[in-house]
Amino acid sequence: MKLPTETFYNLPEAKQQAIIEAAVAEFAASPYDKASLSKIVAKAGIAKGSMYQYFENKRELYLYILDLAYAQKKRFLKDVFDQADDFFATLKRYYRRSYLFAKEFPLYHKIINHYWDYCAEFEEEIRTSRELRANDFLTMLQQAIENGQVNPELNQEAAFFVYHSVGKELIDNFIELSETDQAQHLQFIDAVLDVLAEGLQIRKE
Amino acid sequence: MKLPTETFYNLPEAKQQAIIEAAVAEFAASPYDKASLSKIVAKAGIAKGSMYQYFENKRELYLYILDLAYAQKKRFLKDVFDQADDFFATLKRYYRRSYLFAKEFPLYHKIINHYWDYCAEFEEEIRTSRELRANDFLTMLQQAIENGQVNPELNQEAAFFVYHSVGKELIDNFIELSETDQAQHLQFIDAVLDVLAEGLQIRKE
């Protein structure tokens, strides 16, 4: 069960929003372990007992909020994989769009980031998420190999590992985003992906 | 001041070791925030008050233990950069040796890993450590470019970013090490570094 109770949905819209807003703010500010339920209920202006009528416990509240964040991100990135013709162009689109998501929904972005920072509480969930990502990536990679875009001789697991690591860190660093140099950020993303595509080693042709 | 007090050094060797061992175990099991001083003193078999005669506070104890871990790692990796002729070979040596360090000193390895997982308490320290690493890497990279090993056209900041991210994740994953497949692990490290060296894009020659 990771749904709020019926009681929560019966609440007036404004109150629901106040609770969600307070929880989002707190889970964006601190990872699950350090986030404080007491602070959330204080900010939302409700009693602690009430919260336990809406959500089974802290964990369920968190998962609900996390779902909101992920739903928004999924919506935001929906069309990135639509024309999956060019492997490298698609990856660039993906990370550029992720950056824009972080700018537009910084709190959701932070919540998702905190979730990926390893936390014992969600070890299993994270592992399965990672495997899903791996499958998606490897499917794309296969197709790119068939298209003749990607070197068929490389270790595909290693390739996923590299993209996963770099992507994670890349998105982590979106936190330090300043208004002005958006163009610079986007260029850096491209530069990083170029390094991954071309490799460091000089090409003897 | 990040030294233990004189009182600590006056302690009989065995007692010092008991304290260090208990602290190492705790800081390996949990990151700084979640590590418990109470558990450490309990495991070491001393009173909490005593601990505060040896170390100013939890932070100083932690930094002392962290230093022990880093000193051991430095000793272990001492000769990796001795023959820095081949850029890619050196990097492989570095990560392979790091893996062996993780196998030989798993607790120290975990302590260092926990430290690098972003934690507000040590934000500054981590940032400066990262800058030092960046400088070292960029120096090596420069030399490799001059040697004709590395493509001079790539964005060097991006290259560091890529190596830093992948290295971090690679070393993180050493935690799940099983006795038998050491060879397999070392091969995977090589595979990952090959991906970084050669890139994913197919080479048209």
Next chain:
DNA sequence: TCGAAAGGTGACCGGGTGGTCACATAGTTA
């Protein structure tokens, strides 16, 4: 031998946590 200094102790402090429950209130139905 005695007294001062150094070392060791654990109950205690203030503050935090997630979670509970007896009670108060509001809403609805008969």
Next chain:
DNA sequence: TAACTATGTGACCACCCGGTCACCTTTCGA
């Protein structure tokens, strides 16, 4: 209006934390 249910409440619970301090014990030099 009365009875009953659904909702709201915050004092309270047990448990943890890092850190302190008045007191006790040991050591050691005069």
